[in-house]
Amino acid sequence: MLDALRTYFQGKLPLTETQFSRLASLITPRHLTKGEVLGRQGETARFGAFVVRGCLRSYVTDARQKEHILQFAPENWWIADQHSLRHHQPALFTIEALEDSEVLLFGAGFYNQMEQFGPAFQQVFYELLQNSLVAMQRRLIGVLSAPAEARYQEFQQLYPTLARRLPQRHIAAYLGITPESLSRLRAGRGEK
Template identity: 65%
Template structure:
């Protein structure tokens, strides 16, 4: 599990053994069972997670008890209700495990302390933050204006390993379509190949 984390950071920047030890001191390794909640909507979220193995998701449940998936977090992804962690406010969404997963939990001070390890980490933090905002903006625009087929193709581009790992109903909940509509989209795309 630690090798996965070290490889992730080594791909982003040059990392010394001392720096990696400082990073791991800021994180708590945890095994999360399939279905286990990491963050509960309405409660103050204390942790976010870096996924070393498995897959987590963030989602909301509307008044009609329908799930709306906001994000998937497979290996090497970060996931958190940043507003809850940083501002000590109730979480806006749930985060749970879709598979048995190995994660590193981080708290509100993680990114500040990460920046103190070295100046290159400030740049990494800024890049991660930009990517998060960019991803959410693209997701919002896609949800509001793209066709279901375009949203599915974007899903495949964003999460290339998940199409075969996740149940169809989860992908449909992410796309905002019914499982039956997703089936039709997949069938039409396979015919056009």
């Protein structure tokens, strides 16, 4: 599984064998079964994950027990409740495996150890955090102001492989619409 992480970083930053070994010592490979929860809303997060194979999601449950999906994390995506992980505060959302998944787990110490890898490594993670922030801002704006058709199109652009892999109810929860509305939207686009 570590080969997937090595490949991920090769495209962004050359790590020496020593640096990669140090990085690998901060990561734990793990298999998650479909439905397994990595972290629960309201509890302190213990891990974040880099997804090697499979798909995870982050979601919140409101007072009426309705789920609202914030993010999907397919292959080569990172997912974590960073505030909870770094500051030992209650998690804002739950992270769950939507498919049997192979992940590389990292704890709070991962962030604290970044300095030892040098400025280039810190820059890569700074860019990841910025990209995450921009994606969440776009998502928020879309949920607040874009019609369902535009949100679905954005979903397809962001997650091109997931429309056929995930249950319709999860995609609908991500889009903030009912599964029936998603069926009508797909039918109008000629999708099955």
